[in-house]
Amino acid sequence: MKKSIYIMALGAFGIITTEFGIIGIMPAIAKHFGISIDTAGWLLSGFALTIALTGPFTVLLTSKINRKWMMSLVLFIFVLSNMLSAVAPSFTVLMIARILPAFLHPVFWAVATVAAAKQVEPKDAPKAVSVVLAGLSVATVLGVPLTTYVSELINWKASFWVSGVINLIAFAALSAFVPSMPVTEKQSVKSQLVILRKGQMWVNLVATMIMIAGIFATYSYLAEYLGKISSMNGKQISIMLLLFGTTGIAGNWVTGLALSKNVMLTTRFFLLSLIAVHVMAYLFGGLFVPMASIVGIWGFIHTGGFLIGQTRSTSEAPEAPELAASLMVSFGNAGVTLGTFLGGIIIAGFGIHQVIWISILLLLVSLALTFVVLSKRSAAAGETAVEQQPAEEAFIPEEECVLEV
Structure with a gap:
């Protein structure tokens, strides 16, 4: 590098x-x-x-x-x-x-x-x-x-x-x-906004927002969860959070390698792994040693979410990658806010132990959205039409939605 x-x-x-x-x-x-x-x-x-x-x-x-x-x-x-x-x-x-x-x-x-x-x-x-x-x-x-x-x-x-x-x-x-x-190819705002017509990019952005909401619904309250459910004291919680972050550095690197091989497979494996670790945290959260191990695994998986969202968003918009990346940042921060808000509601109504389930639900929804793939054929036809028609008359037809098998 x-x-x-x-x-x-x-x-x-x-x-x-x-x-x-x-x-x-x-x-x-x-x-x-x-x-x-x-x-x-x-x-x-x-x-x-x-x-x-x-x-x-x-x-x-x-x-x-x-x-x-x-x-x-x-x-x-x-x-x-x-x-x-x-x-x-x-x-x-x-x-x-x-x-x-x-x-x-x-x-x-x-x-x-x-x-x-x-x-x-x-x-x-x-x-x-x-x-x-x-x-x-x-x-x-x-x-x-x-x-x-x-x-x-x-x-x-x-x-x-x-x-x-x-x-x-x-x-x-x-x-x-x-x-x-230097910006050698200066794009007009209008030319960059063309990516907003890409349905698959919006599917990926929404999936990213829901995924990050699922991550933060529980993660935002992890210290509280470790204190109330795992009966850890302040010093032990600090060590757990340090462990969580340290394994996250390694996990971020491994996720980058995996995405270089296969983006979709990595995304689905990440979501399934994160769902599994949430289930383990719910089942074994009251046991100190198992929970300490789970926190390490959790941190290793957790950090890859940001990289996955970044990769999936920008891959759909090579014409304006910076705008696509900024949209991912906006949707990601919206996901943080949404997840923290929903987690707080669950905790207030049902207790800290049950917050795990809202994370699992959101992650499952995000996983389901990875199977929604918009056909590229109509989009390609639209791009041809743009090249053949004046800009003010060009029309890109709607992309049809299909489920990936």
Whole structure:
């Protein structure tokens, strides 16, 4: 793998540390500003919702800018965001400081994943993308615990300074060592929007959203589950979460290799494996040793979901891969919000042990959607029609839906 791919992974590490590092310091922030914990929670959910709602638009608006300098700008904005957060005099200012970089968050992911894929042979593209996405896994293993530890050691403001330094290092490395990436084929917004007519891409995006919702319906409350069902104390839970993230790094790499061989088979095996591990967690959650083993397996499988969603979404839109990648980021964040919301409802109504079943249901729905394949024949006819007709008269017929046997 080229050096620039690893530098982009470092950038991903900084961005995710900024996004999710807030989780461990929210109680301290709530206490400092005298607000409730659910109000402080908007520092995370507001970030995710901003990404979900604006991602494709910001990617389109920045599609003609040199990709290296665009990524550098995003990282620089994240540096400023963390600095402003560290000195925020009020919760309102802190909220604004958090929301501003969220607008550009999808741009980095879309550009970095597509740029990584283009720097290797097509067959190795999933492996290259998995290196960039490994920045996400490492951030959950090291970044989030690091900011939490700094908050406890010094204060919550110091955590933002640490996140800022990480993004600053990534910004410097990317600016100094990554070659220029000019946009040689400048596409108009209209030409990129053509991919929105692709029915299979929408099927894949919806399947990805439901899959990630299924992942996060339980994962968002994993610490609570381990405490209440597995009777683990705080130290043991911390070790389990570290184990979960560490095995996830290896799982992300293995998923990249598998996707290079067969995307659909890997997707279905991933979903079936994740359903199986949820069932095991439900059956053996009350037993310490079996649950510790299950957590390790769970983490190994879990991380591949993001890479699978990324690969399936962009593969259907080679004409505008960055827009497709940004749509995946938006649908993925919508999935996080949906899964956390549904998991909370189940916990409130039926208890933490039963939250497993909403994850299983969502994952089964996502698995079923992998068998929905839209015929390419009518789409190909439509593309021919576009070439033969003036743009304003061109018409792409609807794709017919068939079930894959």
